Amino acid sequence: MRLEEKLAAGSSWIHRLDPRAKLVVGLFFSFLIALSNELKTLSLFFALAVILIISIKIDYKYILKRLVLLNLFICLIWFFIPFTFPGREILTVWQFSVSREGVLYALKITLRSNSIILLMISLLSTSSVLDLIHAMSRLRIPPKLIYLLFFVYRYLYVIKNEFNTIHQAMLLRAFKAKTNLHTYKSYAYLIAVLLIKSYERSQKVYQAMICRGFKGSFIMIDHFELKQNDYLFLIVSSLIFVFLLVMEKGLI
Amino acid sequence: MHISEGVLSAPVLIGGAALTAAGVTVGLKKMKDQDIPRTALISAALFVASLIHLPLGPTSVHLILNGTAGIILGWQIFPAILISLFLQSILFQFGGITTLGINTFNIAFPGIAAYYLFSFAKINSNFRLGIFSFISGGFSVFLTSILVAFSLVFTEQSFLEIAKLSVASHLPVIIIEGIITVFVVFSIKKININILGGVKQNV
Structure with a gap:
């Protein structure tokens, strides 16, 4: 499993937006989509998400691969829901009746799920994680949670490397993963060593922080500034948001 | 193990968010400044560990390690x-915000x-430690x-079949996770018992 931020490297207009704006818009739209129930609005959301994803100009194959993976669960839903959902029968497949409501329900889930994921990819994955963490701290998320997120992210790669070293050593000693107790035992020992090493490293990290005068807070030296494009993005997004909300409520 | 975006209804999403907000608040309250690096590095290690593919017959499974x-x-x-x-x-575009x-x-x-099972159980022998580790993990x-x-x-009532299927498909993971937890707990106990907050020193 690679831990690289493949999508954060890019230069489309979305990449250049203020991460704070992207976070706020992403959050509001995700919830609006998740709570929408009208086929009309959901189709519009999906179209919007597709437009966004096209405009970030990145490796489409990669995105398609992600989508296939994410739609496995959705496939399961298509496999069951049309048959078990009560409603008007429209089709019979081997004695099982397919209900119209069931098909609609599954379709709505598919649209919702894919729209949200595309939105997340186009808005959040196009910023580096560090920028997102910085943006979140500016959006008044509890500081302790921010520090935790920062440290997890900071040491994720260190520990991944540690894992790779140990795993390689196992492979060099002719370890082969099979379905047996020996495999599970070996992996359990690997996990234990990983936990112990991280615990010991965390003690050193904290001591180093104390040495550098840590008093419970990090001081941020750079600041975000909303540019013209960000204002434009925020205004257009809120207009679309209100429009779709009104539409969802059936007022248009 | 996690549920995709766009499947759940509003009450479930909002209820879950509220419960998590409460849990996170308690967790952060209990976390002192010196616990921040420890919690973070242990989480990172568990994150990496949950990426391991464990072979199971022709397929493979991922660990959740929430017991460990x-x-x-x-509470952290x-x-x-x-x-x-x-x-x-x-990082993986796996799931979203809602x-x-x-x-x-x-x-x-x-x-x-x-x-709580671990801290309230009277663990005074290796046998009991093993049993409780297995139960906690599984x-x-x-x-x-x-x-x-x-x-x-x-x-949605109609999800009953999928729900049953999902529980059934986790039965092997439950057993594997139990076994893994036992070995993890025992080797941590051997090397550095301070990590296990819940285990008393008299084991």
Whole structure:
């Protein structure tokens, strides 16, 4: 499993937006989509998400691969829901009746799920994680949670490397993963060593922080500034948001 | 193990978010400044460990390790899981923001159960330690799969079949996770017992 931020490297207009704006818009739209129930609005959301994803100009194959993976669960839903959902029968497949409501329900889930994921990819994955963490701290998320997120992210790669070293050593000693107790035992020992090493490293990290005068807070030296494009993005997004909300409520 | 975006209904999403917010608040309250690096690095290690593919017959499974996380982190498992899931959604485009609440709750709550099981059980022999490790590891996964099933069925009655299937497909993971937890706990106990918050020193 690679831990690289493949999508954060890019230069489309979305990449250049203020991460704070992207976070706020992403959050509001995700919830609006998740709570929408009208086929009309959901189709519009999906179209919007597709437009966004096209405009970030990145490796489409990669995105398609992600989508296939994410739609496995959705496939399961298509496999069951049309048959078990009560409603008007429209089709019979081997004695099982397919209900119209069931098909609609599954379709709505598919649209919702894919729209949200595309939105997340186009808005959040196009910023580096560090920028997102910085943006979140500016959006008044509890500081302790921010520090935790920062440290997890900071040491994720260190520990991944540690894992790779140990795993390689196992492979060099002719370890082969099979379905047996020996495999599970070996992996359990690997996990234990990983936990112990991280615990010991965390003690050193904290001591180093104390040495550098840590008093419970990090001081941020750079600041975000909303540019013209960000204002434009925020205004257009809120207009679309209100429009779709009104539409969802059936007022248009 | 986590539920995709766009499947659950509003009450489930909002209820999950509220419960997770409460859990995270308690977790952050209990976390002193000097605990921040410890919680973070343990979460990172568990994150990496959950990427391991364990072979199971022709397929492979991923570990959830919420039992182990609960035993080590206690209430701090809530912020830890929240952060892991958030990073997963950013780095792997796996899941999104709206299900963060309910998914965190479904994974973290069983961890808390394992934590209390471990701290209240009288663990005074290696045999009992083994038994309780197995139960904590396996039961946490079982509880998670039950919570996932409930979230689905509570959203829509017709999800019952999928919910049953999802619980059934987790049965092998429950056993593997139990076995792994036993070995993890024993080797940690041998090397550096300070990590296990819940285990008393008299083992």
